[in-house]
Amino acid sequence: MCRSASVARVIAAAAIAAVASLAHADTALRYGFGTPATAVEISGWDIDVRPDGAGLPEGRGSVAEGQAIYDAKCATCHGTFGESTDYMAIAGGVGSLASDAPMRTTGSKLNYATTLFDYIRRAMPFNAPKSLSTNEVYALTAYVLNLNDIVPADAVLDRRALIAVRMPNRDGFTTQHGFMRADGRPDTHATACMTNCTNDVRLLSQIPEYARNSHGDIAEQTARGRTNVATANVEPTAAGGAGMELATRSGCLACHGIDKGIVGPAFTEVARRYRGDATAAAKLVRKVQEGGAGSFGAAAMPPQNASVADIRVIVDWILHRLQ
C-alpha cells in the first residue's frame, strides 16, 4: 500500500511538472527529459545512512523493545541469540578474524553501526523489507548491538547515540590495495616463463572420488546434443502450477523447501502430516495468516501478508498436489 501510494504521488508530481515545464522549459538542461525531483519526493527513497551519520532519521528505540521485535520477526532465521550460521551470524566471534578459524559475524566484522541501521531499514525482515518503523529499526539495531555486548541491556539508541557507537572492528579495514583503480598496483608479480619453468609439479588438491557427483551427474551437465531427452525437460508436474508460482512469489520458499526443510518444514512433510484431515485447509490458511509455532518444531512462523485467496491456492497446492 505504501508503495502504490508513493507511485501515485510520483505520477501526480510528474503530471504537475510536465505542465510546469510547458510554461517555462528548463534552459539549463541540455536535453530536458524527465521531471524535477522535489525534496518531498526524494525523501521517500533517500534512506541511505553514511558512517558519519548523514541520512540518519530522528527516532529512538531501546534494547528491550528491539528484543520483542527480534523474537517475533528475526529469530526464526537468525537464532534466538543471533547465533545461527544458516545466514551470516549476527553475534559472536569478536576478535577471531586474525585466527585460523575466523568467525565472520555482524559483531565481529562490521566497522560502523550506522551500516547495520541502514541495512535493517532497507532490507529486513527478509520476507517483508521496509515494513519496520524508524523507531523499530533503532530498537532492533540496539538489540543486535546488545547481543554482541557492544551496548548495555538498558541502552536506548537515537541518532546521536548510534553515531557514537564504536564497533570492535572499526579499524579492521584498509583501502591500501590496488583494486580501487584500473591502474592500481597489483599485489602479485608473476612472470611469463615459457620453457623449463619448473621441475617440481606437485598435486596440492583434488576432488575425492566419493564427492565427484556432489553436484549431480556431471557427465550429463557437460554432454552435447543429447538424444535421450525424454525426461530432461520435464519438471515434476506436481510441483508446478499456480500454487508453486504463488508460493515462489510470496517468498514461502525462503523458509520451506518443496521436499526438504529449511527453517520451516518441507511442504511434502506438511502434506503428509495432514493427509486425510478434512479441516486441514482451513487450519493451514489461518496459520499462514496469523503465524504459529509448535507443529513442526520450535521455530515460529511469522504472520504472512498474502491475500486469503492466494493463501488458499498455496495451501491447496501443498495439501493436494505434493503428496
Place this chain on the structure above:
Amino acid sequence: MTSLPKVRGRIKAAPESTGRRTFIARGAAIAGSLAAASRAHAMDTEPLADPPWTRTLGAPILASPYGVPARYEANVVRRQSPGLTRTAQSSVSFTPLQSLFGIITPSGLHYERHHAGVPDVVPDQHRLLIHGLVRAPRLYTMDDIVRFPSVSRIHFIECGANTGMEWSNVAVPTVQYTHGMLGCSEWTGVPLSVLLDEVGVDRARARFVLAEGADGASLTRTIPLAMALDDVLVVYGQNGEMLRPEQGYPLRLLVPGVQGVSSVKWLRRLEVGDAPWNTREESLHYVDLMPGGIHRQYTWIQEAKSVITSPSGGQLLLDRGYHEIRGLAWSGRGKVRRVDVSTDGGRNWRTAKLQPPILPKALTRFRIDWAWSGAPALLQSRVIDETGYVQPSIRELRAVRGTRSIYHNNAIQTWRVDAAGDVTNVQIG
C-alpha cells in the same frame, strides 16, 4: 604441429548412461566406442538413408513465437551449487561455460546473483531518481532514459566471489561451478556521464555515486566518480533486447571491469556524494579478509583471469590425437594481450590464438591445437593483459592473501587429464 595421429579427437561426457562411473565401466565404454567406430567403417556398404525428418514436413513458423534452444540441448542450463546458500532468493546460479562458444553469453544463461529474489518491476511505473550533489535533481521514466543518446558495448560481468570456493582446496567438479559466475553481453544504454552532466554534478565537491536497486534488498554500492564519468553505463538493452528480469529489467548499472555487485540491477536511484557509503555490501560482504585479520575494502577491479573451457572438468577424451583446447580470458584493467597454454602443469607454455574482436573488459576467446598422446596431462592457461599483468598461480596468490579472502581468486586453473581421458579439477603447486 608435426605428426598429428590420423584418428580425430572427440570429447564426450561419456558413458552415455547416467550414474556414477567406475574405472572398469569407463574402460569398457572407451573400448566399446572405439570398436563401434571401426565396425561402422567396415559396414558402410549401404547408401546413406534419409532419416524421418528428411521425409516429412517440419514445424510451421511461429511454432515458438519467442524461439528456444533445440530440445536436445536441454542440459545446457544455469545450475546452483548444492549447499552454497540457504534460500533461493539470496543465492547464485552459474553459467554453463563448458557448453558455450565465442564470447557472448546467451541472455538466458547469464549467471544470476540476487539478494532478495527477482522483482517483477512494472516498466512504466519504474523511475530513476538522480540527486545529491547535483544542480537539478531529476526523476526519469524509462521512456525518458531511452530518449538519451545511447551506446552499445560488449563487457563481461564477473562476480567478485567467482572461484571463491577454491581458495583453500578443490571444491567443485566442473568449470560451470569453478568459473560460472561470469557472463559477457552486448549492453545498450546511456553513458552515466551523460546523465551526470545533464543534472549538473557538482564537480568541486562530488567524489562518489551511490547506486541503489529497486528490489527488496534495495542493494546499494558506492561507485567512485572518476569511474562513473569514464565508462559506466545505465543499461536497458542486453544482446539486442530489453534486459532479462534476472539481469535487472528494466534498468541496471554496468560498471565495466568491476566486480558484478557494483552493476546494480533494477536501478532506481543514483545519489552523488562526497564520501563512500560503507554499505552492507561493502563492509559485511564483498570485502577481502587478509592474513592478520584486516579486510581490504572497496576491492572493485577484477584482475586478469583465464580458464580452459574444453577440455574441462567432467569431460572425457574419447580418443588420442587432435583436440582443440578452447578457453576464455578477460581483464578488468583492459584488453587481453596474450594467452599461454601449458599441457604439462606449467613446465612449458605455448601461446594460443586469440579470436577477434579483442575488446577491453570483455571476454576474449582463445584456442590452441593439441595432440593428446594418451599420457596423463595437466592443462593450464595463463593470461597477460595490456598492462603487462600476468595471471598468478594459486600458490602465488595464497602467499600474499592467504586462503580466507573469498573474493578475487584469479588463479591459474588446472585440469588433469588421466590416462583414461578423464578430466578432473586439481590444484598443483
